[in-house]
Amino acid sequence: MSLKNVIATDRAPAAIGPYSQAIKVGNLIFTSGQIPIDPASGQVVEGGAAEQVARVMANLQAVLAAAGASLDDVVKTTLYIKDMNDFGTINEVYSRYFTKEPPARSCVEVARLPKDVLVEIEAIAILDKK
Numbered sequence: 001m002s003l004k005n006v007i008a009t010d011r012a013p014a015a016i017g018p019y020s021q022a023i024k025v026g027n028l029i030f031t032s033g034q035i036p037i038d039p040a041s042g043q044v045v046e047g048g049a050a051e052q053v054a055r056v057m058a059n060l061q062a063v064l065a066a067a068g069a070s071l072d073d074v075v076k077t078t079l080y081i082k083d084m085n086d087f088g089t090i091n092e093v094y095s096r097y098f099t100k101e102p103p104a105r106s107c108v109e110v111a112r113l114p115k116d117v118l119v120e121i122e123a124i125a126i127l128d129k130k
Contacts (some may be wrong), residue, residue, distance in 0.1 A: 009066035012059040013037035016114065021063045027127040029067045033080065033120040034059040035113065044115050049086040052118045053093040060123055061097075071097055073125040079107040080120040090119055 007022035012034065015021060022031040036045045036052035037059070045055040057071075064070055081090055087107070095102070103123070113120050 007063060007067045009062050011039060011062035011066070013039045013042070022067055024067050029064065029069050029073070029123075029125040029127070031060060031063050031123045031125075033078075033122040034063065035115060035117045035120045037115070044117055049081075049089045049118050050093050053090050053121075056119055056121050057094070057097045060121060064123070064125055067125070067127075069125045069127055072101075073127055074098070074103045074123045075126050076104045076124040077106075078122050079105065080110045080113060081107065082110065082113055082116075082118045084109045086118060094121075 003025055005024040006020045007024055007029065009021065012021055015032065019032050022029055024030075034056045036055035037043065038045055038055065039059070039062070045051050061071060064073065079090065079094070081087065090107075
């Protein structure tokens with residue numbers, strides 16, 4: 001029996017490469033980086049950093065829900081952003097999703113992201129086994 005379980009949902013964009021949307025191992029969930037693709041259209045959402053972060057967070061919520069988790073279960077995120085000048089906007093939108101006990105976080109400016117999006121976010125969540 002494998003210790004890892006592949007998590008997949010059609011409520012978030014399908015993987016665009018050889019990877020899973022998330023992997024669950026025990027009570028830990030590791031999401032792949034989510035980018036601002038609308039799962040219905042398969043297209044990058046229109047707009048700037050604010051619109052892209054909102055779509056990324058919706059995608060993360062969908063992947064986590066498929067694993068039986070929510071944003072409240074997230075303990076760590078990593079943000080990859082194309083332009084640190086967007087940090088304030090990204091932070092403002094991101095903060096709407098983590099209103100209490102926000103997770104630990106890293107934020108890194110990168111040269112380029114898939115499909116030339118402005119932001120990609122991955123998360124680690126833990127399910128309480130109470």
